[in-house]
Amino acid sequence: MKITLKDGSVLTLADGASVNDAALAISAGLARAALAAKVNGEVRELATVLCEGDTLEILTGSDPEGLRVLRHSVSHVMAQAIMRLWPEAKLAIGPAIDRGFYYDIDRDGGFTMEDLEKIEAEMKKIVKEDEKIERFELPREKAIAFMAEKNEPYKVELIQDLPEDAVISFYRQGEFTDLCAGPHIPNTGRIKANAFKLTSSTGAYWRGDSKRKMLSRIYGTAFMKKEELDAYLAQLEDAKKRDHNKIGREMEYFTTVDVIGQGLPIILPKGARVIQLLQRWVEDIEQAHGYLLTKTPFMAKRELYKISGHWDHYLDGMFVLGDPKDETKECFALRPMTCPFQYQVFLNRARSYRDLPMRLGETSTLFRNEDSGEMHGLIRVRQFTISEGHLVLRPEQLEEEFKGCLELAKVMLGTVGLLEDCTFRFSQWDPKNPSNKYEGTPEQWEHAQSTMQKILDDLGVEYSIGIDEAAFYGPKLDVQYKNVFGKEDTLVTIQIDMLLAQRFGMEYVDEDGKKKTPYIIHRTSLGCYERTLAYLLEKYAGALPIWLTPEQVRVLTITDRAVAYAAQIKEKLDAMGVRCTVDSRNEKIGYKIREAQLEKIPYMLILGDKEAETGEVAVRDRRDGSTANMSYDAFAAKLAVEIATKAH
């Protein structure tokens, strides 16, 4: 028979040949490195028998899909090791994930780091035993009985929840058998004993449901070569050095204090300056894009939130002042969003279609009573300020205005340098959501979502779909960003809302003299300033682009004789609006340079007798430590260009 390989070439094999035979026919080296294969586009294992006309791509550790198969098998080996060490443990699920794998296990007391070492040692034995990994299938009832007999209640539940017609497969290696759809590598010996590592142990709810039991999850990762594992672990360590929560505190951008409370960071002068720069910039750009700046209260009576629906959907997340249940007394709540406040601007008087689109922008501080375990540095806090905005629209303006919002957000994210690492998520409702989260009719949702989809497709936006990620009033386009630990959060959001205008009685008089209900877009342009600052610190490892950095230039004197000259230079820099300080302390120049370097100040001007005499400045560049003597004017010109172009 003939099969087609990835590069288009045709391989002739005996009938009944397997993927492994094909790999051997290509080269012995490939057969040794092979972990799985893509047959007609589907990931299959090496034992798969090929058919005439199949297309074949052999997968090794250098293919992401091959690595996934390997890691999935390593998770089985880990489960086997755990069952050898602690036979009373109960297995839940153990998939491969982006950076490795995990297995959820029910065992009293969880696992300590010492336990992980024991497990690793046992895993190495299993690798050495080189057990064959074999697949077999069982009919539903037998499969349930099999796992019940093994006293694996989680596996029984998993099988029971499979569709009636599902193929129920198992994988066996030595004495260990696990319920699993596969595919897997052919034998445990193909795992490199020095190229996997168990990285952490933590809690995770059974089936991701916080009402159910918390199991112990062990995370690990695996590669084909020790060097790849070492490089990965080194890269993780390196990423942690960029953690904004560490450098943001060390470099004095923010801090937290016990007596103020969780999720309420103190933004220190450097952080406050960066946020001020961002806010001014955003407000100015939005003004240029036709936004009207508003300033609305931080709190309102309970009645406002009842109209908006937040009282019903969001009460737990709000800071309430007063007794929320006592209807005889006034009760206020700090705002968790700006929508109903900003709508009052529209409602201020009767509106004409000529007023639309009405683009309202506000640098808006919000308060959300997050659960105590959710706070994280500046990324997840209880009080934060966003570049909020609401656009009130005629229906036919929706598409163009949505595009405008996306373009604006892209320009801003691009300017600060974060756009290249962003991904887009189309957050949709889940009509099956059991907790009655969503308002509006299926028709309204269908309309809002199909409109958004059309816009996204027209714009050629590459996006993933997030089911059950919508707001209660409409679908969202979320711009997502990952922190140094790989955890993703929303940076910017653009939402279509076809419900709230009606609830607030927002209307406009159309050309035909009839009153109509507008559409609304909720959007942010640069998102939450605290969060954006956090990501900027991580992206640039604390060395922010020069237009944003709190201190752009530091003037360092070599001796007291240069102090007067330094003051002259500073005066000139001040006059051009450069953020600059003079370090005229009586310290050695190396000491001052070291400090400025650690503070990641872009330029140092080092001034001594020579410079005072010639009227030049010695410019030291933070990035490479290079120095060059030049006239002040030459430096000022270069600096002005870098700041004006917002270089990064």
Place this chain on the structure above:
RNA sequence: GCUGUUGUGGCUCAGUCGGUAGAGCAGCGCACUCGUAAUGCGCAGGUCGCCAGUUCGAAUCUGGCCAACAGCUCCA
């Protein structure tokens, strides 16, 4: 909220068996006036996260609470 780890001067950390706290850096003072990543000497700084309990005696043992970190769940 849940699981786990952690909490000692501003920062990084030491502190043995329960006997009342120690270093480096930073800060302050003095001397040095120095050419591209740490000059020397000296001084000061802590209710050991908070509150109870056990004990003759608690940084150390027990409990509760608070906060920080990672993960889960939730979310901008």
